Amino acid sequence: MKRIAIFASGSGSNAEQIASYFADSTDVDVSLIVSNNAKAGVIDRARRLHIPVLLFDRKTFYETDRITQLLQKQAIDLIVLAGFMWLMPGDLVRAFPDRIINIHPALLPKFGGKGMYGHFVHEAVVAAGETESGITIHYVNERYDEGQIIFQASCPVVATDTPEDVARKIQVLEHMHYPRIVADVLKNID
Ligand code: GAR
Numbered sequence: 001m002k003r004i005a006i007f008a009s010g011s012g013s014n015a016e017q018i019a020s021y022f023a024d025s026t027d028v029d030v031s032l033i034v035s036n037n038a039k040a041g042v043i044d045r046a047r048r049l050h051i052p053v054l055l056f057d058r059k060t061f062y063e064t065d066r067i068t069q070l071l072q073k074q075a076i077d078l079i080v081l082a083g084f085m086w087l088m089p090g091d092l093v094r095a096f097p098d099r100i101i102n103i104h105p106a107l108l109p110k111f112g113g114k115g116m117y118g119h120f121v122h123e124a125v126v127a128a129g130e131t132e133s134g135i136t137i138h139y140v141n142e143r144y145d146e147g148q149i150i151f152q153a154s155c156p157v158v159a160t161d162t163p164e165d166v167a168r169k170i171q172v173l174e175h176m177h178y179p180r181i182v183a184d185v186l187k188n189i190d
Contacts, residue, residue, distance in 0.1 A: 002077045002186050005032040005054075007084035010118070012042025014082035014103060014174055019049050021179035028186060031074060036061065036086055061089060068095045077189050080182055081140060085117055090142050100140040101185055103178050105170045107152055108136040112145030122163035122170070133157050133166055135173045137181050151181050 006015045022028040033046040034054045046053045060066055068091055081102040106121045125133045134154035139147035155169040
């Protein structure tokens, strides 16, 4: 059985999609939801889905190795970032080489980097007059949105689209593809 930890800071709709996708799996267990935000919607979803939650603060995350140790102790095979808004600390990245993936709501390398997350991305896409946007699933290193790309999918953006319209299109793509790509990545982990 492969064990996943999902990191999320917000609503957690992607976390729930992934958990539902593997709910009846005998190969993959969503073992832990990890969050930096006690008020995040993902916490309620985790309770409803009966998945244990690990909450931590900034000091614990960046100034101790407690999170890394806990994930190792729980024999986590893959860390899946799903709307997690903090940069991964170096010790965690080094402890899980090629075993941390992220989803970004744009076609990287465009619209990535510090401050480019969630709604800000869609606002920037509309402001730039882009005719398409999309999603990028990529490995995570110590820099924002720069790890090796695993998968991208795109959608059209039309002149009348608001950032909310783009957000809706992106969410459809995310829910459609992220669970399946997580499953593919897990197949390559021994
Ligand atoms: C998703 O759109 C995800 O791509 C984005 O946050 C949203 C989380 O939604 N992630 C980033 O912007 C990371 N840079 P959710 O909480 O409903 O899953």
